[in-house]
Amino acid sequence: MISLLIDTSNRPLSIALNRDDALIAEINATVKKTHSGTIMDYVDKLFKIADIDKKKIDRIIVARGPGSYTGVRIGVTAAKTLAFSLGVELYSVSSLFVIAASTGREGIFAPVFDGRRGNVFGAVYQIKEDCYEILVEPQYMSFDALKGKLKSFNSPEVLLDRDEKFSAGAGEFTHTVPRITAVEKYRAALKSEGVHQLVPEYLRVSEAERNWLEKNRL
C-alpha cells in the first residue's frame, strides 16, 4: 500500500511517500517559505523523486492540527482535494502526534505548539515500539497547566521546535521538527475521514466567534 503523507501545521513542512509504512521518499524543510506556495510544488517533486505515478497511491494521511490556522488549512485543503480528485482514501492524524512520532524513540512525550500569552496546544503521549497511548488528549491550555499534568508522569520530555516563537518560556525541551513518514505504523493514530467532511482540528474557535459568544451568552 502506498501512502502520501502531508504536514504543514506549523512553519516546517513535511511530506512523504511510504510503501507499507516504510519510507520511499520524503521532503522535510524548515525554510521560511509559505506552505501555500510550496506544498503542491513539493508534492509534485516528491512523486518525481520517488518515481511513482500519482494515480498509484492508495491513501493520503494529513496532519489535521492543531497548529497555525492557515498552515493547517493549506495541508488539509491540499489533502482533501487530492483525495477527492484521485479517488483515494483520506486519513488524518493529530499534528501533535506527528511530533511525538518524529522522535523515533520510546518514551513519554509532551509536544507543544505556541498558543500565545503563555498558552499552548499540547498533548502527552507514551510511545512504545509499534504502539502508543494518549496520556493527555490534545488541547489548548496554559503551559503551566500542562507542566502540572506532567508531574504525574515518569521523566516526560517536552518537544518543541526551537525556531518557532514560544510565548510561555519553554524551560527544558527537546528540539523536534515533524517527519510525518514516522506516523503510519501507529494505526490507531490514523483516523479515517470523509473527503467532504474533513475540517482542520483548530482546537479553538476563532477570536471573532469567541467575542461574539461572550457577548451573546445567555
Add this chain to the structure above:
Amino acid sequence: MTEDVIILSIETSCDETACSIVRNGNDILSNVVISQIESHKRFGGVVPEVASRHHVESITMVIEETMAQADLKPADLTAVAVTEGPGLIGALLVGINAAKAFSFAHDLPLIPVHHIAGHIYANQLEEELKFPLVALIVSGGHTELIYMKDHLSFEVMGETRDDAVGESYDKVARVIGLPYPGGPYIDRLSSEGEDTFNFPRPYLEPGSYDFSFSGLKSSVINTLHNYKQKDIEVNTADVAQSFQQSVVDVLTKKTMDAVAGCDVNQLIVAGGVAANKGLRSKFEELCDVKNIQLSIPALKYCTDNAAMIGAAAYHLYKKKHFAALDLNGRNYIDIEEIAY
C-alpha cells in the same frame, strides 16, 4: 472546427465558495456558489478567519457539485482557473491550493485570474465585450474605474483611496440600524425617502477619477450623532436616500466623465453594488441621453462567482498564461501587471 475550451474555475477571495465550468468563455455548463453571508451577519461584516474556515469546509463539495451539474468527467476539461487575488489572503489560499491539487491530479494547466478582471468579464457571459470600453467595478471590497482597449488590457483610471463603496454602505447601514450587508437594505429604504440632508459629494480634485467615501460616511455618522445629542428624531429613509444620492452622483459623474474622455463603445458596471437600483437607473438614464451602450451583468454574475473567472480565463488560456504549482495567493495585485 476548433476544439472547445472547457475551464473549471474556483473563486474564494471573500465570503463565497464558488466553482463553475464555462465553455469557450461564455457558455456556462454549471455554476455553484455557497454564500457564507448568514454566518458573517452576526459579526456585521466578513471576518477573514471565519471565511477561511468555511471555505475549507465546503471546497471539495462545491467542486463535486459543479462537475455533477455539468455532467462532465475531469478528462473533459481543458484547464483549471483560480482567483489569484486580490482578496482576503487566507480565503484565497483555500481556493488556490484546491485548484493546484485538482490541476496536479488531473494534469491540467493552471490559470491564475485577477478578481477584478473576472468582474469585468462577467459581462461576457451575456454579451461580447466591445472595445474600447470603460468598466466601473463596485463591490464590498473594490471601487475601480478601468479602461480596456482590447482583451486583457487593463488601465486603471481611478480607484478608491480609502473605503470601498460597499464598505461605506455597510457602515452607514449599521448606524441607521439596518442589517449586514447594508447595500440592498439602504437601496430599498432609500426609495421611501428624500435627499433632505444634502451630504457632501466627494469629487476630489478636478480631473481625478479616484474615489473617497470615508469622508461621506463620517459626515453621515456625525450628522446622526448631532441629531441624537439634540434629541431630534431622524427619518432613516431620508438618511438612506441622501447617502445613496451622494454615492450615485459621484460614481455616475466620474464614470460618465471617463467615458466622455475615451470615446468608448461600451460601459460596463459590475460588482455587487451594480445591483443597486438607484445606481442602475441613474446610469441607464445618463447612457440613454448620451447614446452609450450600458452593460450590467445579471445580479448572480455581479456578486462573486466563479463563472466570471472562467470567462476571463478563456482569454488567458488562449494566450497560454499559465501558472506553475508554486502559484501563491496575493491580497493585492495591480491589474495593469497582467496586461499584455
